[in-house]
Amino acid sequence: MSVAVEVHDVTVAYHRKPVLWDIDTSLPERRLIAIVGPNGAGKSTLLKAILGLVPLASGEITVLGRTISQARRLIGYVPQRESVDWDFPVDALDVVLMGRYGKLGWIRRPGRSDRAAAMKCLEQVGMSDFSHRQISQLSGGQQQRVFLARALAQDAQLYFMDEPFAGVDAATETAIVEVLRALQRDGRTVVAVHHDLQSVPEYFDHVVLLNMRLVAAGPVSSTFTSANLQKTYGGRLTLLEEAAEAIGRGGSARR
Amino acid sequence: MNEAWFTIGDYEVRNDDLWIVGTAICCAVSCAILGCFLVLRRMSLLGDAISHAILPGLAAAFMLTGSREPMAMLGGALVVGVVTAFLSTALHRWGRVPEDAAMGVVFTSLFAIGVVLITWVARDVDLDPGCVLYGLIEFTPFDTASIAGFEIPRSFAWLFAILVINATLVWIFFKELKIVSFDPALATTIGISAVLVHYGLMTAVAATAVASFEAVGSILVIAMLVAPGATAQLLSDRLSRMIWIAAALAAFSAVLGYALAVWINTSVAGMIASLSLGIFAVTVFAAPRHGLIAREVRRLSLAIRIAQEDALSLLYRRHERAAGAAASAPPLTKHAILEATRAGLIGRVALRRLRRLGLVDATPPGSISVTPRGLEAAAPLIRGHRLWESFLARDLNLPLDHLHEPAHRAEHFLSEEIRERLQAERPEASDPHGRPIPPPSPRS
Amino acid sequence: MFDELLRLLTLQDANTRTVLLGATALGIASAVVGSFAVLRRRALVGDAVSHAALPGLCLAYLVIGDRNFAAFLAGALVMGVGAAAFIALVKAWTRVKEDAAIALVIGGFFGLGIVLSRSIQNEPSGNRAGLDGFIFGKAASMVASDAALIGAIGAGVIACVALLFKEFRVLCFDRDFASSQGWPSLLLDLLLMTLVCVCTVAGLPAVGVVLMVSLLVIPPAAARFWTNRLGTMVCLAGAFGGAAGALGTGLSATLPAPASALTRGWPTGPLITLVAAAIFVISLLAAPKRGVAADLVRRWTLRRRVARQNLLRRVYEALEPRGDFAAVWTQESIPHSSRALRSALRAGLVERTETGFRLSATGRAAAARVVRAHRLWEIYLITQAQIAPDHVDRDADQIEHVLPPETLATLEAKLAEEGRLPAGVPRSPHRIGAPVEAGALRP
Known part of the structure; x- marks a missing residue:
């Protein structure tokens, strides 16, 4: 089993204050992987660290055996839905076309073949009837599906999704799950931040339990146990938080 | 008018x-x-x-x-x-x-x-x-x-x-x-x-x-x-x-x-x-607190403090190992210390301050050995380091070969209060590598 | 006066032709770059940049010692970029927020500019500097070569945006996604700000430091009302900006000089801004897509439709116990608003008889459709959302009028799947309020 993402001793800090402590894990290829943990556990931060969107305080990450900047063409990304302005003047097809930009490179415009590919991706998420709707006129679930289609248009080996199921309707949830399964059948890997514990065993086959530090990681069957969940969600690690505070202050409270 | x-x-x-x-x-x-x-x-x-x-x-x-x-x-x-x-x-x-x-x-x-x-x-x-x-x-x-x-x-x-x-x-x-x-x-x-x-x-x-x-x-x-x-x-x-x-x-x-x-x-x-x-x-x-100069000064003094503490704990560990072998540790050269702590000018300043504080001894010139007071000052650092290693090993399930680096980074920031609570949660005498955790120093 | 304006705008006058073309090109370029600045929420950085350009102009004069157009623009550009950097650094390094930093630059740098320009004017040779023209703009004082330079800058900026259209689009919409795809977001952001600076500086001779930002902000904001597509918006903004530049410049040249002897002729800047503002107000009111008037009309038609549908449903439900939907009724037997009735009469849903009113054939079909949608939604709410039956009526009432057909189809499919989809109009899942006495209905 080859490795999609290798996270080696990674610490991430905002203004010196660590929010992720010494994460050390590897994510297998051709799996649907869930990153699970309570609010403020650093799930999105881990995703952004892997994508190179936040700097690492220590450690290193390789994606598909290379650095992230060498792997850009091989990855797709679905950000949180709230992270963009949905009143932006583009329609659904425009958004999906953005997925093709990376392969086009500088200056070249998307052409007919890109449009056809983007339409196919919209179809795959059941949104082909909405290709020319302005994005603010789509429901939350439909917006999420457009984001998913954009990632599909990236035609990546490895997908990162930040809470793809957050606030979507049942139809969208089914559509997303189907897309995830299809991706896996094609031999792709999906890493998703997920917040609904109930559906983890149903949707995913590998899980990363996170709460400021790595609690456990592995196949769902052996890792997604009540003991591990207890460790992830129960008992706050006040010592870890206090040490983070102390480091954030530059150790001025020492002695 | x-x-x-x-x-x-x-x-x-x-x-x-x-x-x-x-x-x-x-x-x-x-x-x-x-x-x-x-x-x-x-x-x-x-x-x-x-x-x-x-x-x-x-x-x-x-x-x-x-x-x-x-x-x-x-x-x-x-x-x-x-x-x-x-x-x-x-x-x-x-x-x-x-x-x-x-x-x-x-x-x-x-x-x-x-x-x-x-x-x-x-x-x-x-x-x-x-x-x-x-x-x-x-x-x-x-x-x-x-x-x-x-x-x-x-x-x-x-x-x-x-x-x-x-x-x-x-x-x-x-x-x-x-x-x-x-x-x-x-x-x-x-x-x-x-x-x-x-x-x-x-x-x-x-x-x-x-x-x-x-x-x-x-x-x-x-x-x-x-x-x-x-x-x-x-x-x-x-x-x-x-x-x-x-x-x-x-x-x-x-x-x-x-x-x-x-x-x-x-x-x-x-x-x-x-x-x-x-x-x-x-x-x-x-500005005295939020100004860029003040912030840079704080960053520098923190870097010097870390270099000081790194040098001290390096000397402490050598002393500890030598004590185990029942022989006194030969002094390290200044060059070796700077090499080990990877600090250039800041490291030199740190060493000079350590010498002035009487925590290290620089005789003969160029070679550096730790004084008894230096050992005393290093003990809380080592204590924090090893307590933190225990914490990481037990609560974060980090493997043995992943403990030193993070503990090395954190040791400078652990207050005595945090150290005491670490100790209270894990009342052990040695760290995961089996080395002794120094007791709290009587002064603090 | 209008003849003269027409003559100017049709470029028959050789002297003003270049100036007018330069102002137009600049208007287009500013609006095109401004579109992205507005979408990236950087609109007012342009204001700071233009105010900061004033000390740059003065310093250029102090260094060169004479009026040199290219040197002026270079000096303004240096200070403008410096101001943008100042804002970015204050935001990144201190606890002072971006808005305060922008306001600081606007006031502080402008003050510095005033200090320098006043001390230049207090010198004996100072009046030749022509710095006053840069404050509110004076297109008339531009010579042909100045205007050509401005036009060339404008064309360059437009070409730059046209080439990097795709990159700027993804940057402005979703910066994180752009970074994850490998676009150098920081570099693109800097490039966008540089283009804003270049446009701002090139616009100073025509529009002036105080109002330059209006050419960056107003045309894109106006264009946004007309379209939901970025490409169209940018083109439209360019057209608006070009029109504002040309018309404002033309007006300043043709309007009779104001009474005041202190100001020689009209300043161009305020006139360009006012033309742009007029375009904005027209767009705000009249644009069919997002305009306020269109919005009001939409809301009004919806309200009428809701009233009509409510009337149909009330009549249908009142007649339902008798099973005769073609029965005649009056305003007394079935209370309703006369406005809704008038609207339904006009739409041919209701017919007038000698004794009262009656649903027409189309009205009966429409009523059945409305009631069916209402009750399907009620059934859905009760079975799926577990809402108490005595509450569903009100909840369904708010939703049913705005349900798009595709949602209704999904709803039907879902109920059919569970075997709950009734054929025709289902029975109401709750008691219908204020049932109409059978005797109250006239045959």
């Missing part, structure tokens, strides 16, 4: 100078008091928009009354000022125009109307477009009114009144302003209307901008509104002190700005505005 009071160098300070400086101080301070809240509530740009947009109100009042009747001008400008705040919000909410763009559309359009009106009606020097840009504070003493038997410049009288009103309002509603600035949602739940405070503040800003218009025009006033507040924000963490500092800075730039302007023969208002920007720029670097 215009007698000289005293001289500075060759310059005779006359009555007129004092009136101008007084007017400038009143203007700058009344702006600064309100400006603190604009800065804190992130409404600086709304203040900018209002100070631009009052222009058509002034011009219209001037056209209607045919004179510079102060109450009419105040009324006209207040109406337009409040309309600006309202229109920007309305465009944002109902026209779905981004907030900053909405403001940009409203205030530039109103300002353009104002300039056109003024260009249209301007017949006398009182209201020419130049006045819009840099005010007429230099002419303050020539336009006086008789108040209680005294000949007082009208501009001064107005600005003094505004200063008193602003100060009183802020004093009376300090609590409300504070809570609305800090947490509007909380303010609403305890029955303080954030909207009311918002529009009240905007009205006060509009009134202040109107009163300041004659002295400093309608563009420079934005510097007087925002600069002292922003500077004070870098100098203080408390609202009440921030307001005092802003007021003091405003008065200071008014006095110094006037002096400089007279000295190089240029616009007084422009000089006050550029001076307040200059003071801000200097403060960005030199």
Whole structure:
């Protein structure tokens, strides 16, 4: 089993204050992987660290055996839905076309073949009837599906999704799950931040339990146990938080 | 009437100078008091928009009354000022125009109307477009009114009144302003209307901008509104002190700005505005706690402390290993220590400080060994390091070969309180590698 | 006067032709770059940049010692970029927020500019500097070579945006996604700000430091009302900006000089801004897509439709116990608003008889459709959302009028799947309020 993402001793800090402590894990290829943990556990931060969107305080990450900047063409990304302005003047097809930009490179415009590919991706998420709707006129679930289609248009080996199921309707949830399964059948890997514990065993086959530090990681069957969940969600690690505070202050409270 | 009071160098300070400086101080301070809240509530740009947009109100009042009747001008400008705040919000909410763009559309359009009106009606020097840009504070003493038997410049009288009103309002509603600035949602739940405070503040800003218009025009006033507040924000963490500092800075730039302007023969208002920007720029670097220099110094001293502690714990570990072998550790060369702690100049400074503190011994020169006091000082560090390793191993399930690096980074920041709690949770005598955890030092 | 304006705008006058073309090109370029600045929420940085350009102009004069157009623009550009950097650094390094930093630059740098320009004018040779023209803009004082330079800058900026259209689009919409795809977001952001600076500086001779931002902000904001596509918006903004530049410049040259002897002729800046503002107001009111008037019309038609549908449903439910939907009724037997009735009469849903009113054939079909949608939604709410039956009526009432057909189809499919989809109009899941006495209905 080859490795999609290798996270080696990674610490991430905002203004010196660590929010992720010494994460050390590897994510297998051709799996649907869930990153699970309570609010403020650093799930999105881990995703952004892997994508190179936040700097690492220590450690290193390789994606598909290379650095992230060498792997850009091989990855797709679905950000949180709230992270963009949905009143932006583009329609659904425009958004999906953005997925093709990376392969086009500088200056070249998307052409007919890109449009056809983007339409196919919209179809795959059941949104082909909405290709020319302005994005603010789509429901939350439909917006999420457009984001998913954009990632599909990236035609990546490895997908990162930040809470793809957050606030979507049942139809969208089914559509997303189907897309995830299809991706896996094609031999792709999906890493998703997920917040609904109930559906983890149903949707995913590998899980990363996170709460400021790595609690456990592995196949769902052996890792997604009540003991591990207890460790992830129960008992706050006040010592870890206090040490983070102390480091954030530059150790001025020492002695 | 215009007698000289005293001289500075060759310059005779006359009555007129004092009136101008007084007017400038009143203007700058009344702006600064309100400006603190604009800065804190992130409404600086709304203040900018209002100070631009009052222009058509002034011009219209001037056209209607045919004179510079102060109450009419105040009324006209207040109406337009409040309309600006309202229109920007309305465009944002109902026209779905981004907030900053909405403001940009409203205030530039109103300002353009104002300039056109003024260009249209301007017949006398009182209201020419130049006045819009840099005010007429230099002419303050020539336009006086008789108040209680005294000949007082009208501009001064107005600005003094505004200063008193602003100060009183802020004093009376300090609590409300504070809570609305800090947490509007909380303010609403305890029955303080954030909207009311918002529009009240905007009205006060509009009134202040109107009163300041004659002295400093309608563009420079934005510097007087925002600069002292922003500077004070870098100098203080408390609202009440921030307001005092802003007021003091405003008065200071008014006095110094006037002096400089007279000295190089240029616009007084422009000089006050550029001076307040200059003071801000200097403060960005030199503020004692939040300044860039202070921050850099803190970063450097932290780096030195870490290098010191790294060197000490390195020596401690050598000593410990040698003690196990029942022989005293041979001293390390300075070079070897710098190599191991990977610190260049900072490492040298750290070593010198360690020597001065008597924690290491540098005889013979070039070789370094730890003193008994050094061992004592290193013990808490080693203790923190090893307790943290235990914590990482037990609670974070990190494997043995992943413990040292993170503990090495964290050891400098673990207070004795955290160390004690680590110990209380894991009452063990050795770390995961089997090395002893030093007991708490008796002094701490 | 209008003849003269027409003559100017049709470029028959050789002297003003270049100036007018330059102002137009500049208007287009500013609006095109401004579109992205507005969407990236950087609109007012342009204001700071233009105010900061004033000391740059003065310093250029002090260094060169004479009026040199290219040097002026270079000086303005240096200070403008410096101001943008100042804002970015204050935001990144201190606790002072971006809005305060922008306001500081606007006031402070402008003050510095005033200090310098006043001390230049107080010198004997200072009046030749022509710095006043840069404050409110004076297109008339531009010579042909100046205008050509401005036009060339405008064309360059437009070309730059056209080439990097795709990159700017993804940057402005979703910066994180752009970074994850490998676009150098920081570099693109800097490039965008540089283009804003270049446009701002090039616009100073025509529009002036005080109002330059209006050309960056107003045309894009106006264009946004007309379209939901970025490409169209940028083109439209360019057209608006070009029109504002040309018309404003033309007006300043043709309007009779104002009474004041102090100002020689009209300043161009305020006139350009006012033309742009007029375009904005027209767009705000009249644009069919997002305009306020269109919005009001939409809301009004919806309200009428809701009233009509409510009337149909009330009549249908009142007649339902008798099973005769073609029965005649009056305003007394079935209370309703006369406005809704008038609207239904006009739409041919209701017919007038000698004794009262009656649903027409189309009205009966429409009523059945409305009632069916209402009850399907009620059934859905009760079975799926577990809402108490005595509450569903009100909830369904708010939703049914705005349900798009595709949602209704999904709803039907879902109920059919569970075997709950009734044929025709289902029975109401709750007691219908205020049942109409059978005797109250006239045959």
